[in-house]
Amino acid sequence: MNFFSADKKYLHAQYEQLQRQKLALNFKFDSIDFDKQTGKADKLRVSLERCTCREFWQRHKPCKHMYRLAFELELFNLDAEKIDAALKITPRHNLYGCELSISSPPPKNFVAIDFENANRSNDSICQVGLVVVKNNRVTEKKSFLIRPPYKKFTATEIHGIKFDDVKNKPNFKSAWSKLIKYFHEQTIAAYSLPHDLKYLFATLDRYKLPRPKFTAFDVQKNAHDYLKKISALEDNKRLPLSAIAEKFGLTHNAHDALSDALVTAQIQIHLSKNFPKENTTIYYSTAAAVAEGFVKDEIPWEIVIDYCKRLYEEDKTLLDYVRFLRKINQAESKRGIFGEKSDRLERTLKKITSSANRK
Numbered sequence: 380m381n382f383f384s385a386d387k388k389y390l391h392a393q394y395e396q397l398q399r400q401k402l403a404l405n406f407k408f409d410s411i412d413f414d415k416q417t418g419k420a421d422k423l424r425v426s427l428e429r430c431t432c433r434e435f436w437q438r439h440k441p442c443k444h445m446y447r448l449a450f451e452l453e454l455f456n457l458d459a460e461k462i463d464a465a466l467k468i469t470p471r472h473n474l475y476g477c478e479l480s481i482s483s484p485p486p487k488n489f490v491a492i493d494f495e496n497a498n499r500s501n502d503s504i505c506q507v508g509l510v511v512v513k514n515n516r517v518t519e520k521k522s523f524l525i526r527p528p529y530k531k532f533t534a535t536e537i538h539g540i541k542f543d544d545v546k547n548k549p550n551f552k553s554a555w556s557k558l559i560k561y562f563h564e565q566t567i568a569a570y571s572l573p574h575d576l577k578y579l580f581a582t583l584d585r586y587k588l589p590r591p592k593f594t595a596f597d598v599q600k601n602a603h604d605y606l607k608k609i610s611a612l613e614d615n616k617r618l619p620l621s622a623i624a625e626k627f628g629l630t631h632n633a634h635d636a637l638s639d640a641l642v643t644a645q646i647q648i649h650l651s652k653n654f655p656k657e658n659t660t661i662y663y664s665t666a667a668a669v670a671e672g673f674v675k676d677e678i679p680w681e682i683v684i685d686y687c688k689r690l691y692e693e694d695k696t697l698l699d700y701v702r703f704l705r706k707i708n709q710a711e712s713k714r715g716i717f718g719e720k721s722d723r724l725e726r727t728l729k730k731i732t733s734s735a736n737r738k
């Protein structure tokens with residue numbers, strides 16, 4: 380995928396992408412091959428299509444290295460003033476696959492989750508930790524061992540779980556009937572949410588289980604925002620859960636899914652109690668969840684429209700658009716409160732899709 384073609388302007392206008400463009404201003408390559416359109420720095424190998432950095436591996440969107448390369452090749456403009464101006468007027472929302480995010484006060488009711496994996500495969504979940512929080516109090520703690528679809532356990536050193544420990548446990552598909560109530564229509568909290576979502580969605584896909592409808596937020600992001608605010612952390616430094624737990628004075632048995640989920644819950648409870656006005660970025664797991672958020676007036680019109688445009692841009696088919704629109708219409712007929720909004724959305728979608736089809 381060429382991330383720097385002319386039809387990708389919405390991608391580069393996303394808040395998190397603008398932040399990466401800002402970081403690219405201070406990045407320097409050791410060498411650039413102008414013919415091959417590639418760059419090298421330390422252990423990094425960068426092209427316009429991909430980068431060997433961890434971030435690209437996680438997000439599959441241009442990282443600061445790729446922006447710098449595109450800039451050096453004169454394919455992309457980086458202007459500090461313009462980026463700052465755009466950041467000021469751009470809502471803080473982004474996409475991980477199908478999700479959309481908005482800002483809201485910190486939730487008091489949520490389920491903190493954590494997964495341990497058998498190996499580097501995203502669908503190799505072998506333990507699930509769940510901690511239910513109601514009104515900022517822990518009300519339930521659950522741990523499930525899962526038999527992953529692999530005998531190869533390369534992460535035993537990290538969490539201590541061996542294939543022998545789980546060989547007689549249910550696989551994820553069987554366990555899901557017990558797990559689903561902790562996800563569907565819930566608010567999920569995770570430390571480094573993109574990772575946990577990646578594991579969850581990969582595992583659901585493997586067993587052909589539909590994605591549950593939920594909202595979610597990242598406790599790592601909340602904790603870091605807070606620590607930066609009180610100047611207890613350098614900019615852009617990402618700490619592991621154990622380091623944050625220590626800063627908050629919490630006892631923690633790192634890489635036990637239940638202990639990880641419990642500490643995640645305790646950190647968030649602390650933040651929610653002490654900083655109830657701080658913004659939390661909320662993710663919506665599916666188009667149906669977005670539609671519901673729109674109906675409930677949690678998500679403003681501009682963000683929904685932007686979401687539709689991005690869905691198209693991120694190589695989703697037209698069908699996804701139509702499905703999304705139908706979901707909104709269904710939600711509308713159930714609630715009957717936003718006919719005009721829905722008509723306006725449909726007209727806009729038709730415009731976007733017909734202009735995209737002409738290209």
Ligand SMILES: [Zn+2]
Nearest residue numbers: 430432442444
């Ligand atoms: Zn990179």
